[in-house]
Amino acid sequence: MQRYFVEPHQISDREVTITGDDVHHIVNVMRLKPGEQIIVCDGRGRSCLARLRQSSANAVQAQIETWLDEQKELPVQITIGQGLPKGDKMEWILQKGTELGAFAFFPFSSERTIVKLEPKKEAKKLERWTKIVKEAAEQSHRSVLPQIRGQLSFKQALETGAQYTRCVIAYEKEEQAKLREVLDTLVPGDSLLVLIGPEGGFTEQEVEWAESKGFQAVTFGPRILRTETASQYLLSAASYHFER
Amino acid sequence: MQRYFVEPHQISDREVTITGDDVHHIVNVMRLKPGEQIIVCDGRGRSCLARLRQSSANAVQAQIETWLDEQKELPVQITIGQGLPKGDKMEWILQKGTELGAFAFFPFSSERTIVKLEPKKEAKKLERWTKIVKEAAEQSHRSVLPQIRGQLSFKQALETGAQYTRCVIAYEKEEQAKLREVLDTLVPGDSLLVLIGPEGGFTEQEVEWAESKGFQAVTFGPRILRTETASQYLLSAASYHFER
Numbered sequence: 228m229q230r231y232f233v234e235p236h237q238i239s240d241r242e243v244t245i246t247g248d249d250v251h252h253i254v255n256v257m258r259l260k261p262g263e264q265i266i267v268c269d270g271r272g273r274s275c276l277a278r279l280r281q282s283s284a285n286a287v288q289a290q291i292e293t294w295l296d297e298q299k300e301l302p303v304q305i306t307i308g309q310g311l312p313k314g315d316k317m318e319w320i321l322q323k324g325t326e327l328g329a330f331a332f333f334p335f336s337s338e339r340t341i342v343k344l345e346p347k348k349e350a351k352k353l354e355r356w357t358k359i360v361k362e363a364a365e366q367s368h369r370s371v372l373p374q375i376r377g378q379l380s381f382k383q384a385l386e387t388g389a390q391y392t393r394c395v396i397a398y399e400k401e402e403q404a405k406l407r408e409v410l411d412t413l414v415p416g417d418s419l420l421v422l423i424g425p426e427g428g429f430t431e432q433e434v435e436w437a438e439s440k441g442f443q444a445v446t447f448g449p450r451i452l453r454t455e456t457a458s459q460y461l462l463s464a465a466s467y468h469f470e471r
Numbered sequence: 472m473q474r475y476f477v478e479p480h481q482i483s484d485r486e487v488t489i490t491g492d493d494v495h496h497i498v499n500v501m502r503l504k505p506g507e508q509i510i511v512c513d514g515r516g517r518s519c520l521a522r523l524r525q526s527s528a529n530a531v532q533a534q535i536e537t538w539l540d541e542q543k544e545l546p547v548q549i550t551i552g553q554g555l556p557k558g559d560k561m562e563w564i565l566q567k568g569t570e571l572g573a574f575a576f577f578p579f580s581s582e583r584t585i586v587k588l589e590p591k592k593e594a595k596k597l598e599r600w601t602k603i604v605k606e607a608a609e610q611s612h613r614s615v616l617p618q619i620r621g622q623l624s625f626k627q628a629l630e631t632g633a634q635y636t637r638c639v640i641a642y643e644k645e646e647q648a649k650l651r652e653v654l655d656t657l658v659p660g661d662s663l664l665v666l667i668g669p670e671g672g673f674t675e676q677e678v679e680w681a682e683s684k685g686f687q688a689v690t691f692g693p694r695i696l697r698t699e700t701a702s703q704y705l706l707s708a709a710s711y712h713f714e715r
Binding site: 299366367368447456459460464468 | 542543567570571572610611612613649650651691692693694697700703707708710711712714715
């Protein structure tokens with residue numbers, strides 16, 4: 228069944244008001260008629276089954292039939308801090324990361340970052356990325372809509388670490404510390420920040436700096452993963468670990 | 472260090488002869504000179520450190536210095552049977568699957584396959600795919616070069632199942648059987664075949680047919696993964712499971 232994310236304020240006790248691009252999707256793409264059902268999510272984890280009541284050019288009204296008890300979310304909230312990659316790889320990372328259960332994303336720049344996200348283009352990029360994540364969340368049947376935050380410097384990324392239960396930094400030269408040791412310490416409700424370097428990875432100094440701030444350097448297996456593959460490894464492993 | 476795959480017959484007791492596109496890569500792209508070192512793999516799991524001796528337009532000679540004891544391969548050989556997807560997704564699946572340790576791939580057609588791989592175009596496609604896999608294997612530091620086999624029908628894909636220790640079919644409607652139960656039964660040296668449907672997935676009848684042939688239907692977590700994401704989930708989970 229088709230799934231749509233709305234802002235919590237669009238949901239009242241018994242009714243949902245859908246606006247924006249989703250109106251076009253419901254009316255013209257899916258060609259849904261009054262009486263047909265959809266799933267509506269508030270993006271914070273609450274989902275309901277709703278029946279379409281009426282539609283205009285700007286809004287679709289649907290009546291809430293029942294609240295759903297869905298278990299679609301990773302029990303640990305994982306935030307992907309991604310060194311801004313080249314080309315359209317960030318779009319792929321966001322789409323796949325959303326399918327695989329990421330809770331939030333932010334891009335950051337570090338010593339080996341080649342691509343610069345210019346401040347005047349950032350708003351437009353964030354808008355496009357938000358759309359990609361929303362579509363992926365609907366398609367993969369998420370009940371939480373992953374957040375995308377603005378670009379940080381590496382220093383700022385390290386500073387945000389204090390907000391999470393655990394923080395790791397992906398480092399291909401790390402041969403001892405395994406991801407399992409970190410995941411084993413986490414329990415449902417905990418949060419994990421993962422920093423993944425851009426194409427050239429992190430410098431030794433950056434890793435040392437992160438470690439001094441409480442980050443654990445971890446390796447994602449014995450093969451060298453490209454920057455756009457690392458988050459998918461981490462999220463798949465976390466799903467396998469927690470969602471038995 | 473740069474890594475190149477050669478055919479076993481190109482490796483003698485003490486010397487390696489590199490031919491084909493890799494000559495251009497060594498001489499013109501990497502601009503490596505006599506005396507510099509490379510890693511050479513026979514694609515079957517043997518790797519050596521070799522020192523460049525001389526190069527011509529068609530061949531590079533390198534002297535083997537030492538055989539390496541690399542542990543780069545998943546202990547269970549995983550073959551990805553992929554329902555042929557739209558666009559260039561197959562290329563992505565091959566590149567990422569190689570990074571994540573797949574042993575072999577084959578495309579297949581099933582009831583919901585939309586893209587047809589025409590016989591006269593298949594050879595050209597296989598050539599392109601082989602190149603993508605070789606580059607990904609070199610970049611991710613594999614010691615085995617994954618094989619790509621020709622397209623099969625769904626029936627043929629099921630018939631090949633007899634060659635593997637275990638066979639699974641990815642089915643999003645399967646709610647009970649978990650991947651872990653399958654991976655727990657495998658030991659190093661075993662082989663696993665995973666069938667992943669095209670965009671529309673498998674029909675109920677196809678899954679029943681596979682089950683009657685000894686395939687286990689498994690789900691890859693509570694979210695719906697796109698066809699190009701499923702193999703990455705499976706391979707990452709297998710890496711996490713086996714490569715502790």
